[in-house]
Amino acid sequence: MAQIIDGKSLAMALRDEVAASVLEIQARGGRVRFAAVLVGDNPASQIYVRNKQRACEKAGIDFVLYTLPATCQYKELTDLIQRLSADSQIHGVLLQLPVPPEVIGNRLSEVLNLIDPRKDVDGLTITNLGLLAGGNNGLVACTAQGVLHAVQSVCPDLTGKKVVMIGRSQIVGRPTALLLTNQNATVTVCHRLTQNLGEHTRTADIIVVAAGSPQLLTAEMVKPGAIIIDVGINRLPDGRLVGDVDFENVAPQAAAITPVPGGIGPLTIAFLLKNIVAAYRLQNGL
Secondary structure, X not given: OOEEOOHHHHHHHHHHHHHHHHHHHHHOOOOOEEEEEEEOOOHHHHHHHHHHHHHHHHHOOEEEEEEEOOOOOHHHHHHHHHHHHHOOOOOEEEEOOOOOHHHHOOOHHHHHOOOOHHHEOOOOOHHHHHHHHOOOOOOOOHHHHHHHHHHHOXXXXXXXXXXXXXXXXXXXXXXXXXXXXXXXXXXXXXXXXXOOHHXXXXXXXXXXXXXOOOOOEOHHHOOOOOEXXXXXXXXXXXXXXXXXXXXXXXXXXXXXXXXXXXXXXXXXXXXXXHHHHHHHHHHOOO
16 A cells, blocks of 8 residues: 655745745844735635635734735736735735636636746746756745655655656646656656657656546556546545545555545645745845
8 A cells, every 4th residue: 555645744834934935034123915816706716815815924924915816807807916016015916716707718827927936835826836946946846846745655666766747737737747756867858749648657756647537547547556646636526635646546656646635735734834925035135
């Protein structure tokens, strides 16, 4: 049976580090402030924002939530993002995704790139993605950092390891592939149009799945001893939460695997907190 990578325990250690860093900043008279922007009333987004708020409060980070209705205008959203980016008292800015398409259309990248790269705690601006692509990390996407941390908790040296990344989203797949490449892994990126997916995964030492497809990765697609990182979270018709991996059948032949829930989710929040503190330091020359 695979070793279960306990994302909750790993995340708690990281959050303790963040809390200690915030205390040091406060001892020097500083305050770390983070602003989240929520558009509309998506229930899942509201839960994610509340989780971020609680995590910030526990770490000693000031949290400010700005809410806009799903009926708001594009300019109303962009004006708010620009105002927060220009506010010297705000050190991190995050736009909670998804944004209702009637507000943003196909202009998400335009809106994200209005965020000051030094405040881009999601690591999604073209500047931070470009730095990552060049091997010079700025603020890196939180989930990508969570994936790397989970992998290195069981395999510290990724040099020469064959990794298959299933998913190519700007939020998870692309930055994760770049981050793992920067660790000298050999990374293949697959996606919904990839043919014969199993041919790629069966030779992989490490498989990261972020496809949004319940139980996509099955046992016959995994070689014995592989490390499996499941980023997906899906609710089935019967109410169960499952990942993109068929955990029950894949786990017996894997070397290590992340559970859902309790795997990458807590690590994503922990690295958001670390990014907020890193952003504060960037803006204050620390």
